[in-house]
Amino acid sequence: MKQINGLLYSQIGYDLGCPMRAIIRSTDPSYVPEGSHFVVKNAETGETAWQGPLYCWGTIWQSTWWIMDFSQITLPGRYQISVERPGVEPLTSGIFEIGDQLLWSKSIIPVALDQLEIRAKLARNGKGWKDCGSEWRETNSHATTLIGLTDLLNWGYMYLSAAEVERLVQQVIVGGNYLAACQDLAEQSGLGQGAVVHEIPNHLIVIPGDVVQSATAWARAARLIYEWDPARSIDYLNRAEHALRYFLKQARPYGAAGFSHSNHGAPAGFVVPKDWMTRDLMMALWAGVELWKAGRLWVQEEIVRLAREIISRQVPEEQAEGGLYGHFYLFPGCGFTEKANTHHHVGHDTGSTFPHYLTGLIEMARLLYDHPEAQQWREAVRKFAYGYFLPACRSNPFFLLPEGYFLGEGLLTFCGPWHGINTSIGFAAALAAQLESFLGDSAFREVAVGNLQWIAGLHAGITRESLAGCQFWHEDIPEGQALPYCQIYGVGERWVGNWTGIPGTIPNGFSTNPQFQLVVPPTRENDGPWLYTDEDWIPHAAGWISALTHLRQVRVYRG
Numbered sequence: 001m002k003q004i005n006g007l008l009y010s011q012i013g014y015d016l017g018c019p020m021r022a023i024i025r026s027t028d029p030s031y032v033p034e035g036s037h038f039v040v041k042n043a044e045t046g047e048t049a050w051q052g053p054l055y056c057w058g059t060i061w062q063s064t065w066w067i068m069d070f071s072q073i074t075l076p077g078r079y080q081i082s083v084e085r086p087g088v089e090p091l092t093s094g095i096f097e098i099g100d101q102l103l104w105s106k107s108i109i110p111v112a113l114d115q116l117e118i119r120a121k122l123a124r125n126g127k128g129w130k131d132c133g134s135e136w137r138e139t140n141s142h143a144t145t146l147i148g149l150t151d152l153l154n155w156g157y158m159y160l161s162a163a164e165v166e167r168l169v170q171q172v173i174v175g176g177n178y179l180a181a182c183q184d185l186a187e188q189s190g191l192g193q194g195a196v197v198h199e200i201p202n203h204l205i206v207i208p209g210d211v212v213q214s215a216t217a218w219a220r221a222a223r224l225i226y227e228w229d230p231a232r233s234i235d236y237l238n239r240a241e242h243a244l245r246y247f248l249k250q251a252r253p254y255g256a257a258g259f260s261h262s263n264h265g266a267p268a269g270f271v272v273p274k275d276w277m278t279r280d281l282m283m284a285l286w287a288g289v290e291l292w293k294a295g296r297l298w299v300q301e302e303i304v305r306l307a308r309e310i311i312s313r314q315v316p317e318e319q320a321e322g323g324l325y326g327h328f329y330l331f332p333g334c335g336f337t338e339k340a341n342t343h344h345h346v347g348h349d350t351g352s353t354f355p356h357y358l359t360g361l362i363e364m365a366r367l368l369y370d371h372p373e374a375q376q377w378r379e380a381v382r383k384f385a386y387g388y389f390l391p392a393c394r395s396n397p398f399f400l401l402p403e404g405y406f407l408g409e410g411l412l413t414f415c416g417p418w419h420g421i422n423t424s425i426g427f428a429a430a431l432a433a434q435l436e437s438f439l440g441d442s443a444f445r446e447v448a449v450g451n452l453q454w455i456a457g458l459h460a461g462i463t464r465e466s467l468a469g470c471q472f473w474h475e476d477i478p479e480g481q482a483l484p485y486c487q488i489y490g491v492g493e494r495w496v497g498n499w500t501g502i503p504g505t506i507p508n509g510f511s512t513n514p515q516f517q518l519v520v521p522p523t524r525e526n527d528g529p530w531l532y533t534d535e536d537w538i539p540h541a542a543g544w545i546s547a548l549t550h551l552r553q554v555r556v557y558r559g
């Protein structure tokens with residue numbers, strides 16, 4: 001690898017009361033000599049706000065990383081970092097802001113409302129949202145986006161104006177109505193009551209993962225929009241119930257079509273069984289929990305059964321892989337574990353961007369707290385949180401949730417997907433905040449903030465070589481430099497480009513594979529943030545919205 005250096009920091013800013021860090025990256029281990037220290041100064045007054053030594057995290061992804069932590073700063077303002085290096089010229093950051101709820105105040109309206117309103121106008125025939133760079137409007141992407149919006153409507157409404165809440169409700173209806181059209185077409189085509197086609201008009205097939213994602217989205221939306229539109233609320237609830245019944249009683253696992261051995265880390269000769277992926281069972285459980293909240297109590301028996309099946313697939317501590325346990329096998333007895341993101345093309349893996357669907361199990365343990373099996377559900381969440389999630393995220397300097405554990409290679413973070421990476425990162429931050437709330441442990445805060453700040457600009461840095469993964473965004477980045485860019489178009493001091501140029505959109509993000517190609521084997525040697533992929537798919541916004549909402553919620557109740 002060529003020499004690459006960069007001083008990396010958030011391009012949106014830092015929230016008071018949260019971990020605040022900047023990171024230096026270099027392919028030269030001597031780039032930051034012993035005795036170096038950093039100083040954070042108020043950019044307006046020149047006064048020193050904090051100073052301290054740099055901590056060398058170590059080497060990963062063919063670079064060495066040094067950490068600067070200035071979480072002790074308590075006053076809002078504009079700041080700048082200088083790094084004093086003995087015998088070498090100092091390094092200086094740009095100016096950045098520290099304040100209260102900056103990530104929220106600078107991004108939630110552009111991401112959750114402005115860009116979706118534009119996409120609703122640009123969508124084919126004015127139905128749904130313009131999904132990405134093409135005319136497609138996929139069921140899984142609309143359902144995922146709807147889930148993010150319902151998080152905001154459920155918990156974030158109190159931080160919005162009345163007019164903004166009205167706008168939000170309208171976007172929930174835009175997404176819910178498009179999914180309804182996909183369900184109506186499936187039934188009219190003889191595919192079964194409750195089935196949902198993948199996309200209109202190009203992919204009139206039923207993917208079971210789409211169906212349970214839609215069920216979850218509708219059930220949540222139904223509870224939340226009743227005061228605005230009672231009739232539509234009941235319609236959505238009925239649709240959710242029909243969709244879950246279809247999945248439980250009629251649907252069959254998708255099988256080998258569209259299954260990526262590479263993304264899943266499956267052995268070359270692995271034969272895909274006629275079983276559900278664990279993530280499909282997790283989403284069906286979540287849909288059931290949402291229906292239970294809405295009064296459809298028949299689902300309780302089903303979600304208890306699903307929980308038993310899911311827990312039976314959990315990696316026990318005595319069979320830990322690389323010291324990690326508590327995560328889940330993809331299929332029963334398959335010998336390899338589920339990954340955070342395996343989305344590609346149309347088929348088996350479509351929509352697999354929501355990492356480790358534990359939200360339903362967490363909610364179930366809260367709501368059915370006196371059920372005879374509730375302690376097993378709580379223990380399953382605890383094992384996942386401490387046996388896998390927390391140590392896996394701590395295996396890199398950014399606290400990013402890795403793609404997963406690959407047999408013979410260990411944890412890999414960027415190998416595999418070429419699409420939806422920032423969706424998984426956003427929902428990983430949301431999951432971290434939920435785990436902090438559920439377990440009462442602030443150790444998960446650094447994971448939530450780290451994954452959010454990765455999108456906000458505190459990432460590995462965009463290099464000249466990164467842009468080889470882009471199809472539309474081009475920029476003259478100096479040779480050898482890694483520069484921080486916010487991954488939300490139009491937000492922050494400096495931001496990445498994307499396909500549509502719609503403000504508030506978030507592109508795919510960093511990957512090893514070129515965009516839309518699975519050509520790089522998932523190995524430790526290949527793993528790294530080598531390419532940037534610039535298509536702006538709508539689920540990326542969903543992860544960001546959900547994460548900001550859950551983080552704000554947990555900060556209100558836990559400080």
